[in-house]
Amino acid sequence: MSSITTSTGAFFERSRSDIKGLRAQAESLQSQLSSGNKLDRSSDNPVAASRLRALARMDSLAQIDTANSERANADLTLASGTMSDMADAVIRAKELATQAASSTLTGDQRSAIAAELDQLHNTMLALSNARDSNGHALFGGEASGDAYQLDAAGKAQYVGTAQVDELPLGEGQHVTRSMTGPQFLTFTGKDGTATDVMATVQALSDALKAGPGTTAATDALTDLQTGLDTLTTAQTVVGSRLNWIELTTDRRTDLSELRSTEEAGIGGADLATTMTRLQETLTVLEASQASFTRLSSLSLFDQLR
Known part of the structure; x- marks a missing residue:
């Protein structure tokens, strides 16, 4: 019973982490589209951020x-x-x-x-x-x-x-x-x-x-x-x-x-590429959420009937 509980907890935690990561990536891409910048923070690319500050x-x-x-x-x-x-x-x-x-x-x-x-x-x-x-x-x-x-x-x-x-x-x-x-x-x-x-x-x-x-x-x-x-x-x-x-x-x-x-090349977001990546991320996120919903509803007792 403990093994099942541990596996179930790991499944839910991994699924939550994956979905959270996909949502963060989608939000980042949406932010890039609205601001036109592909760097949300300096830590994303310290070298590029330093050059942008110099410019x-x-x-x-x-x-x-x-x-x-x-x-x-x-x-x-x-x-x-x-x-x-x-x-x-x-x-x-x-x-x-x-x-x-x-x-x-x-x-x-x-x-x-x-x-x-x-x-x-x-x-x-x-x-x-x-x-x-x-x-x-x-x-x-x-x-x-x-x-x-x-x-x-x-x-x-x-x-x-x-x-x-x-x-x-x-x-x-x-x-x-x-x-x-x-x-x-x-x-x-x-x-x-x-x-x-x-x-x-x-x-x-x-x-x-x-x-x-x-x-x-x-x-x-x-x-x-x-x-x-x-x-x-x-x-x-x-x-x-x-x-x-x-x-x-x-x-x-x-x-x-x-x-x-140079600023556009370093920090500017390519709209076409960003939109494509956003659509791809949203599709994966939607599929992941659907898969999680279906898998989480499965029960071992259902398979023993």
């Missing part, structure tokens, strides 16, 4: 690099547009200086030119104090306020920092998000001293208000052309930085796609 960290760092790239692109685009407006103002100042260089100008004409030069000076000052994507001085380096302020004599003075911060783009690459005002506005004038386009425009306006100003206009033409050349060079630098950002963005996109492919 996830790379994705997180790439998101930071993307945010930096977007900020740098926004600031440099703003800088490019502002520099273009500044160049238009310098070109107009050159046209006025050409007119002012004529000795046939009347006093009213000189006054009108001086008034327009004052307007251009104010426009240039406003442009030099443009704001970046965070609302800080676009051309003020790391300063949060204005890049230029007027001194007691009404001259524009740079009050920003000497350097512009760099933003990381990933893989050890960096880009400077803008330029300081002196980097594209300051140049060596005709007399060999450092000056900038705003000072040149203001000096010409003052000269026209004081007298004929023909000599000052001729000198201003040379300085304004030098200033325009300096500004054009700076625009080229900004354009090259924008191209560099585009290049690194394309590479980051390519690497992201490669990581996605």
